[in-house]
Amino acid sequence: MKILIYSTKDFEREYLIVANENLHVVNFSRELLSESTANRAIGYDVISVFAGDDASAPIIKKLNHAGIRGIAIRGVGYDNVDIVKAKELGIRVANVPEYSPYAVAEHAAGMILALNRKLILADQQVHKHNYKIDNLIGFDLNRKKVGIIGTGRIGSVMAKILYGFGCWVLAYDIKPDKYIEDHYGVFYTNLQTVCNESDIITIHTPLNEQTRYMVNKELIDKMKPGVILINTSRGAVVKTEDIVDALKTGRIAGLGMDVYEKENRIFFFDRSANPPQDEMLKELMSLPNVLITPHQAFATKDAIINIATTTFYNINCWAENKNSENELPLAETRLVKTIMRKNHSQFSY
Ligand code: NAD
Numbered sequence: 001m002k003i004l005i006y007s008t009k010d011f012e013r014e015y016l017i018v019a020n021e022n023l024h025v026v027n028f029s030r031e032l033l034s035e036s037t038a039n040r041a042i043g044y045d046v047i048s049v050f051a052g053d054d055a056s057a058p059i060i061k062k063l064n065h066a067g068i069r070g071i072a073i074r075g076v077g078y079d080n081v082d083i084v085k086a087k088e089l090g091i092r093v094a095n096v097p098e099y100s101p102y103a104v105a106e107h108a109a110g111m112i113l114a115l116n117r118k119l120i121l122a123d124q125q126v127h128k129h130n131y132k133i134d135n136l137i138g139f140d141l142n143r144k145k146v147g148i149i150g151t152g153r154i155g156s157v158m159a160k161i162l163y164g165f166g167c168w169v170l171a172y173d174i175k176p177d178k179y180i181e182d183h184y185g186v187f188y189t190n191l192q193t194v195c196n197e198s199d200i201i202t203i204h205t206p207l208n209e210q211t212r213y214m215v216n217k218e219l220i221d222k223m224k225p226g227v228i229l230i231n232t233s234r235g236a237v238v239k240t241e242d243i244v245d246a247l248k249t250g251r252i253a254g255l256g257m258d259v260y261e262k263e264n265r266i267f268f269f270d271r272s273a274n275p276p277q278d279e280m281l282k283e284l285m286s287l288p289n290v291l292i293t294p295h296q297a298f299a300t301k302d303a304i305i306n307i308a309t310t311t312f313y314n315i316n317c318w319a320e321n322k323n324s325e326n327e328l329p330l331a332e333t334r335l336v337k338t339i340m341r342k343n344h345s346q347f348s349y
Pocket of ligand 1: 076077078097101104149150151152153154155172173174175204205206207210211232233234258259295296297298299
């Protein structure tokens with residue numbers, strides 16, 4: 001098969017080459033998939049996309065005309081791909097449902113620690129030979145209440161990490177997970193109670209019609225004053241302008257954000273010579289209690305290897321005219337864990 005990889009990042013290229021095992025003709029493009037780049041797919045069988053690519057309905061139509069039969073998403077989230085339109089046109093879509101929930105949960109935990117213990121500020125002060133700690137006082141995580149919104153693969157790992165810190169974990173999910181209730185003392189309740197009670201809230205839901213702008217002024221008003229909010233899910237799960245207002249009044253004491261609702265064409269790029277003219281991002285950067293990372297929560301070597309392996313597993317299934325269990329809409333059974341374990345041995349890194 002001929003495969004075009006859109007949005008290729010330097011950090012993943014070598015892993016994708018290894019995962020291909022010389023089976024397919026693969027071309028790498030740094031370009032994002034968009035209205036203007038969709039025609040580049042002419043002559044290919046399958047494309048692969050990343051979080052910032054636009055595979056909305058009009059672009060899916062163009063890909064269909066170009067002859068594309070499969071879209072392999074290099075990640076978990078698929079809010080940027082119109083799966084209904086793809087299915088209607090007979091284009092297969094598959095994601096990598098579980099490459100490393102640990103990577104994302106560990107990053108979220110790192111953000112909690114960095115904000116609470118003011119690690120970035122401490123480092124900056126020390127570099128200026130200011131060794132005072134008066135403005136660096138945090139709080140114990142032990143016996144604090146932490147709310148998890150969305151306890152799927154990532155949220156459940158988060159529950160385990162927080163349990164290790166001695167936190168009381170409150171959770172809201174449309175599908176509660178009995179295992180983490182039984183093993184990590186997670187207490188499921190409604191969204192309002194999670195907000196009322198929690199000292200820290202961490203978000204791990206997908207972005208969909210129900211969750212878009214789920215964290216808005218109305219919900220923030222229900223939160224404990226001084227709450228720390230962490231978002232490593234998708235930017236538009238929170239209404240950023242409402243968060244900015246709450247950060248300014250101190251209603252929210254700290255924000256850790258790995259994702260931003262307008263991150264497209266900003267995150268993942270070196271914009272130092274051409275800084276984005278995004279007023280809301282500028283405002284967030286000007287606030288001392290905001291910690292921003294550029295959608296890197298997933299970025300561990302383990303995760304990148306798993307993404308490459310499962311992406312080519314999906315493509316190989318299509319090459320053999322078989323279904324992959326990672327096809328969207330979600331299939332009943334997921335065998336990815338087994339596949340990842342099986343394929344891991346080919347990497348000598
Ligand atoms: P998952 O599907 O395993 O878990 C999502 C959970 O959210 C599920 O338990 C589901 O029931 C719950 N949920 C869905 N809609 C809900 C709603 N309206 N209210 C409450 N709960 C709801 O997904 P996951 O692997 O845990 O990943 C979660 C999200 O994290 C992904 O969709 C993706 O957007 C994001 N993500 C970000 C990064 C990053 O690098 N920042 C990396 C991977 C994933």
